[in-house]
Amino acid sequence: MVVPFAARTAALINARPGELRAALAGFGLFFCLFTGYFMLRPIRESMGIQGGVDNLQWLFTATFFAMLLAVPLFAWLNSKVPRIHYIDWVYGFFCLNLLLFAGLFFVLRDSIWLARVFYVWISVYNLFVVSVAWSLMADVFDAPQARRLFAFIAAGASVGGLVGPALSALLVDLLGQFGLMLLAALLLAAAVAIKHFLMAWRDELGAGRPGAEHAESPRRPVAGNPFSGLTRVLGSSYLLGIAAFVLLLTTASTFLYFEQARLVAELFPDRAEQVRVFGAIDFVV
Template sequence: MHRFFSASLVLFFILWVLSSPANTFPGFKGFLSMSSTIKEELKIETQPASTNSTDWGKHGWFYVSVRIGFFLWIALLNLITISSTWARVIDVMDNESGSRLFGFIGAGATFGQLFGSLFATGMAWLGPYLLLFASLLMELAAQSSKGINKDIANPSEELIPLGKTEVDQQDVINEVDVSDRQESLPTAKSSAIDSSKPQFWALLDGFWLIWSSNYLLCVSLFLWLSAMTSSFFYFQKVTVIASTVTTATGRRRLFAQINSFIAVFILAGQLTLTGRILTVAGVTIALCAAPFTAFLNLIAIAVWPTYLAIAVSETLRKVVTYVVTRPGRELLFTVVTQDEKYKAKVCIDVLVQRFGDATAAGMYKLLHTKLDGKTTHISLYALPVCVLWVFIGFHLGRRQAQLAKSQNLSFS
């Protein structure tokens, strides 16, 4: 999968260059004159929006299609590669090892984000050639994925030996009801993927697994509320900063400064706090931390709608999310079957998250129109979403703890 996306970046590099006005591959000699070109572009960006709002109309359909397609493709690439990687990691770890190690694994992603942004900032003069470096890094990720093997974690692939009878299983997990037992105990039918199935029906398996499991439906609802709240914060951030910072260059610089500042705190937290918090406080506290922080941030923005409040709120929200709640969310999938880890998880991480983003966009547009763009009032309308998010997180945390306990009993 990583190699496929690596090749796609090379393809987009070719399409990008071919769709450029010159319609030729720039030589490395052209790099010497790129700095002046970038300066000219920055001058254009600092002008009022009315002077360059029709720039896209000056280009043909090929130019516009490649850039829109690239934007959408990168969003899909980020979601699928990260989701599939976590699915593989979860498949070779149990609840206990995940609590200890997910923070360090997440720190790798944070360090990559920090390195990538700094590299892109320093090497911006390379232009589309940055896609080739990204393709190379994706291939290195594909090589690294070969080392994620089952022999480093629980040697047993089944949660319960196939020879056990239903009576034996009931003795082990008598505290779990019948419907949830089907979610936590994989059988011979769900332990392997039928390769004879057509790809279309295999894709539908993910939807069916989610629909037939109350636990996965709650996980989907939790992620939907999370994505909707995150997107809502994004629109709030853009609205507030756009009203205080007038130039595109200034806004981009401020966004970059906020993201870099946040990445440093997230990296430090993942290396030092995540494992301890998940081990001591538990998954329930981890899941409820992000919605509770979002609730407080919405109140802060309603009272003090400035870019400083946005910066502080965004820092707290993302640090809590990636240091505490995101690793706790991945622990939710350590107690499900192998099919659910690979099929249902990807559907939840990709489709449910995109649906949450779309819901937040529609909700924000409606509120922004009805309330005449008053940021204070808009923030207050999102508070009930955070309250529901807290309740779902609390319920999921307790269910995950019960399923993990029954899983450990079955192994013993």
């Protein structure tokens, strides 16, 4: 007896009846997000060089202060807007941002200050787009489903992390930075469409189905205040340890990042070539 392809796939990823579509949708959502981001990242790196390699430390400082402003703001919004709509607001906001940047770069192609703003903005974009996606998954799947399916869903990010820089390197000459930004906006819009499918599935077969483990309703905002996460980290030695690890890792990798930017700036003066080089580095690494 020949086992249908869908049944074999479900068995391979440990999905139970009715879960395969949602698992594939979750995979697709992360694939879209990470493909879009990793298409944009080589552009960001070339813009960092455009703003001056010696000024990269100031762009890092600007990114730090932008995060200090953005994190409490988005946390406050999350405490006011029902979670079922929050992702629409966040992704819609960043999608409009991408369209705005695409238009501005089409007109002001060589603007150094615009390049610097985009460099800072893309870090904020990456933080919130990814974190909001995982909060969506926590709402859609109950705990047993999450334990079985999240590994496969997270693989969508890995595949997107390979496809994104490859597309950036291959398409930068054809589409230019303007076209790549439009493509990233399209992928973000696709992620919103997938989100709506997942929320409908949640009520039928996911965390909102009758008999599922207790889960908070996504139709209510997140409880707490914008600084609840900080107080929780400060009150947990485990979370403080993770924070210290991330701090040390980021500090070490920053030195390597600056040297990489300096080498690319010296060896590849053409901006499109820089995008291809950074895309190749992201693909390999």
